[in-house]
Amino acid sequence: MEVLRITTSGSVDDGKSTLIGRLLYDTNSIPQDKLEALHAASKRKGLDFTDLSLLTDGLVAEREQGITIDVAHIYFSTPTRKYIIADTPGHVEYTRNMVTGASNAQVSLILIDARKGIVEQTYRHFFIANLLRIPHLVVCINKMDLVDYDQNRFNEIVTDFQLLLDNAAFKDQVVRFIPISSIYGENLATRSEKISWYKGEALLEYLEQITFDHGDSNHPARFPVQYVIRPKTDAYHDFRGFAGKVASGHFNVGDEIISLPSMQTSRIKTIQQFETQLDTANARESVVITLENEIDTSRGNMLAKPGQEPAALKEISAHICWMDQTKLVPGKTYLLQHGINRVKAKVQGIQHVIEVTTNRTIEDKKELGLNDIGKISLKTAHPIFADPYHINPANGAFILVDEYSNATVAVGFVE
Numbered sequence: 240m241e242v243l244r245i246t247t248s249g250s251v252d253d254g255k256s257t258l259i260g261r262l263l264y265d266t267n268s269i270p271q272d273k274l275e276a277l278h279a280a281s282k283r284k285g286l287d288f289t290d291l292s293l294l295t296d297g298l299v300a301e302r303e304q305g306i307t308i309d310v311a312h313i314y315f316s317t318p319t320r321k322y323i324i325a326d327t328p329g330h331v332e333y334t335r336n337m338v339t340g341a342s343n344a345q346v347s348l349i350l351i352d353a354r355k356g357i358v359e360q361t362y363r364h365f366f367i368a369n370l371l372r373i374p375h376l377v378v379c380i381n382k383m384d385l386v387d388y389d390q391n392r393f394n395e396i397v398t399d400f401q402l403l404l405d406n407a408a409f410k411d412q413v414v415r416f417i418p419i420s421s422i423y424g425e426n427l428a429t430r431s432e433k434i435s436w437y438k439g440e441a442l443l444e445y446l447e448q449i450t451f452d453h454g455d456s457n458h459p460a461r462f463p464v465q466y467v468i469r470p471k472t473d474a475y476h477d478f479r480g481f482a483g484k485v486a487s488g489h490f491n492v493g494d495e496i497i498s499l500p501s502m503q504t505s506r507i508k509t510i511q512q513f514e515t516q517l518d519t520a521n522a523r524e525s526v527v528i529t530l531e532n533e534i535d536t537s538r539g540n541m542l543a544k545p546g547q548e549p550a551a552l553k554e555i556s557a558h559i560c561w562m563d564q565t566k567l568v569p570g571k572t573y574l575l576q577h578g579i580n581r582v583k584a585k586v587q588g589i590q591h592v593i594e595v596t597t598n599r600t601i602e603d604k605k606e607l608g609l610n611d612i613g614k615i616s617l618k619t620a621h622p623i624f625a626d627p628y629h630i631n632p633a634n635g636a637f638i639l640v641d642e643y644s645n646a647t648v649a650v651g652f653v654e
Contacts, residue, residue: 243446246325246341246373248364249350254381258328258350258421259311259313260291263366265428266267268315271292283638288422319447324499338367338560338650345480347373347449353386353418357399359596363415365400366595367448368614370500370558370652375449376414376525379442384420390436393418406598409629417442444636456522458631460488461549461577462496468527480511481536486578487633490520490528490542497548499541503534522633537620539580542623549634551622558628563641563648567615568608573648574640577623584639615654628652 247255260603263269269277273294281290294313311326313325323420324341341347346366361404368376378400386529397416404414418426418434419442425431428443439445468480478601494507510517511527520526528542536542543549561567575584592613602613605612629636 241348242321243321243449243451244323244344245346245348246327246337246338246344246368247348247350248341248360248368249381250352250355250358250360251579253350253352254292254421255326255350256292257290258379258381258419258427258442259324259356260294261410261421261424261427262324263313263315264291264296265424265443266315266317281372285581289402298410317443317447321601322446330469337364338541338562339372341367341371342374342650344371344373345417346375346446346449348377348379348380348451350379351396351400353380353382353389353392353396356396357403359537361400361554362403362596365403365407366593366598367560369412370612372411372629374451375414376412377442377445378414378416380416380418380420381419383418383425384423385459386422387434388418388425393437417445417591426469443506456487456489457483457631458487458522458624458633459547459549460490460494460542460544461486461626461634462490462520462528463580464536464538464540464542465579467537478529479533480529482525482527484525485520485522487522487631488547489522490544492518496530496542497545499548500551500622501535502541503536504545505530505532506532506533540576549626549631552625552653553585553619553622554613555585555617555619555623555625557617557637557651558593558612558614558654559569559607559639559649559651561607561609561649563608563646565641565648566609567649568605572642574639574642575617575619575623575636575637575651577625578634580623581640582623583620583642584617585619587618590614590616615651625653627654 277289277293280293313324315322327337327340348362369452380393380396418437426434426441428441430441449619450548462485463483464481468482472476490507492507492510494505495504497504508529508531510520567589569586572583572585574581589604592603592611593600593605626634635653637651638647
């Protein structure tokens with residue numbers, strides 16, 4: 240069954256956790272014992288209703304403060320498809336959590352409080368969804384019950400949000416605006432009579448009909464070699480296979496390939512998945528590839544198709560989201576992790592920092608602080624075989640790691 244990955248975002252108290260809890264409730268995805276525990280927890284908080292947001296706020300600190308801190312992944316299904324929802328924090332100091340939670344999403348769901356309209360975090364969350372090139376964007380204008388389900392208020396927010404879309408770098412997002420009331424379940428699983436002026440689908444109805452392809456299959460073929468298999472047995476004495484996961488594109492038996500960095504070529508002899516012989520290996524499939532002749536290929540190398548191979552990059556320009564309390568300054572060295580390869584990288588300079596609320600670039604900044612998004616230049620000790628993120632996301636992202644603390648300090652996107 241097809242899986243749709245969704246990331247939710249919004250400012251504090253916009254109702255993300257309640258929305259997700261209500262979707263689980265309306266799709267009968269909450270076990271009876273857990274539902275009874277929610278009733279009891281809600282009574283302990285002095286509420287006269289069941290607080291469905293407690294389903295996703297798993298940390299004690301989250302329940303005590305009534306906010307989301309960590310990324311929670313929620314799983315549920317309908318007869319049509321399976322869903323994985325990443326419930327990401329709304330606080331600005333947890334922006335880094337939103338970036339990681341949204342990294343594999345096909346749908347970005349942004350909540351806006353109908354009373355407040357677009358706020359600073361709305362700009363930030365939209366910018367990240369746009370930067371990550373998430374193909375589908377659903378803007379849920381929540382708490383419509385608190386503005387008497389006013390159509391004019393809904394239209395005002397849609398007009399304001401359209402200004403963000405007009406200035407966006409990534410223009411191919413499919414955007415839908417839906418008025419909802421998550422606490423009462425209005426327009427979530429089914430159409431609401433209280434919002435009769437809205438003629439579109441309810442949220443779940445819309446999610447059910449979203450069609451998408453795993454875009455990685457349409458990108459250039461990339462196969463990072465994770466392990467070279469050489470069994471020392473009589474039955475497989477001459478076997479030499481390359482194990483890994485197809486990052487993007489696809490490979491067929493008989494395809495000519497080129498190995499990077501040796502630049503030696505061969506043809507694919509077999510593609511195996513456990514004991515099954517395959518004709519094609521598609522993006523995201525883990526397989527073992529054997530070649531017709533011996534070439535110089537080992538762990539960390541990459542197989543591609545001649546004429547489509549990525550460039551060997553030692554100087555990289557990239558957008559990054561800084562995720563560490565210690566600020567980034569030019570001249571410092573980090574470990575750059577791209578796929579399975581880890582190389583030393585020196586920050587050559589900060590080109591600019593982006594003011595997400597205005598989409599303005601500030602070019603005289605000398606450092607990047609926690610949750611800042613900017614563009615930097617790096618120089619690596621050894622080349623990496625990466626694509627620009629906007630061309631091939633599966634092979635265009637990396638992380639920076641502090642070589643002393645081993646903490647992940649940034650996520651980056653190759654320009």
